Amino acid sequence: MARGRHRDAPSRTPAAAPASAAAPQQGAAAQAAARPRSAPRHLYLGTYTSSGGGKGVGVATYDPHSGAISPGSVLAGAADPSFLALSAAGDVLYAVDEQEQGRVTAAAVGSDGTLRVLGSRPTGGSSPCHLSVHPGGRHVLSANYGSGSIAVHPLGSGGVLLARSDLVQHTGSGPDPDRQEGPHAHMVLSDPGGAFVLAVDLGTDSVYTYRLDPTAGKLTEVSRAAVKPGSGPRHLAFHPSGRYAYVANELGDSVIVCGYDPATGTLTPGSPQPTVPAGSPVSGRNYPAEVVVSANGAFVYVSNRGHDSVARFAVQNGGAGLRLLDAVPSGGAYPRHIALDPTGTLLFAANQNSGTVARFHVDPATGALTSAGGGYATPTPVCVLPV
Incomplete structure (x- = not known):
């Protein structure tokens, strides 16, 4: 893959869109707790507008019991909004514009969940595919996949994006000539304590740890x-203890348990292990994508593109181990992104190639996933953010 538009490995043409998102959902969870359990909740959908028929950021609602999704409006002010994140207060949504000249867009969230563009800023790199809000609430961090760099944008009053304060360029490559000819930053997020920022780079087979200067907005x-x-x-997700992290390897078809020292920011990777049961039939290669952790730290879920499933792992030894329990069909093709709702009782899967968002009930005791019904049709879903 050339260092340009990021569309993963195989074709993404639809047949008919922290933890990576855990930090934004923490603020959303507080809001959700204040609402009646039966009230519909908002669901935001990322997509590609330059291919696959996406029109912008999708705004929908879902039933907190059944998970059934109902259509709403579309925010057309962001180009290729392939990843989304909410402010801690839930009043501003941020989206990457995954284009050659990458940008980040901010949108105010209305009381009815509708979005209004506040503005956008260039990331200084190409094809940004992930972003997160720093726990301090004063900066947005974005990962430029195409150019392999990390950008920092300070936030002004009302969550407005200010001019970029830093751009850190990764260097290096990996053994895969098609996907690792250079650096490809695929994710950037803060650790649970907010002391360090971690950047996952697919191209250099590395996870970088940075310290963010909250005054200057600079990464070291x-x-x-x-x-x-x-x-x-x-992608990477932390165990609630903050002492372990789980890394999904897209090219290695595996997940790694990593030790993490919250005092120093040092990540220590363990051995890779498969994300599909032994002997499982897969047409072509399998590309693990998103990894999420249950709020109680008992279960880890990984989406499998190719096997088209969601793997369920039991967390062992206080976070130090994972045991693969099963991998249930994702309810569509090529599940690029998965997310738990703030209550942890629903899991949504964005099946990019089938143009559907599937929903699952989560058993709180076993972590088991059970289909909650038919998929919600939407063009090229690549990110799903329930609040």
Whole structure:
């Protein structure tokens, strides 16, 4: 893949869109707790507008009991909004504009969940595919996949994006000539304590740890963790203890349990393990994508593109181990992104190639996933954010 538009490996043409998103959902969870349990909740959908028929950020609602999704409006002011994140207060939504000249867009969230564009800023790189809000609430961090860099944008009054305060360029490559010819930053997020910022780079088989200066908005590299060459790390999620993290390897078809020192920001990767049961039939390669952790730290879920499933792992030894329990069909094709709702009783899967968002009930005791009904049709869903 050339260092340009990020569309993953196989074709993304639809047949008919923290933890990576855990930090934004924490603020949303507080809002959700204040609403009646039966009241409809908002669901935001990321997509590609330059291919696959997406029109912008989708705004929908879902039933908190059944998970059934009802259509709403579309925010057309963001181009290729492939990843979304909410402010801690839930009043501003941020979206990457995954284009050659990458940008980040901010939108105010109305009381009815509708969105109004506040403005956008260039990321200084190409094809940004992930972003997160720093726990301090004063900065948005974005990962430029195409150019392999990390951008920092301070936030002004009302969550408005200010001019970029930093751009950190990764260097290096990996053994896969098609996907690792150069750096490809695929995710950037803060650790649970907010002391460090971690950037996952698929192209260099590395996870970088930075410290963010909250006044200057500058990143300083603290350490760098290397995974097995050719693994292509994509996304990372923390255990609630803050002492372990789980990395989904897109190219290595695996997940890694990593030790994490919250005092130093040092990440120590373990051995990779499969994300599909032994002997499972897969047409072509399998590309793990999103990894999420249950709020109680008992279960980890990984989406499998190719096997088209959601893997369920039991967390063992206080977070230090994972045991694969099963992998249930994702309810569509190529589940790029999965997310738990703030209550942890529903899981949504954005099946990019089938143009559907599937929903599952989550058993709180076993973590088991049970289909909650038919999929919600929407063009090229690549990110799903329930609040």
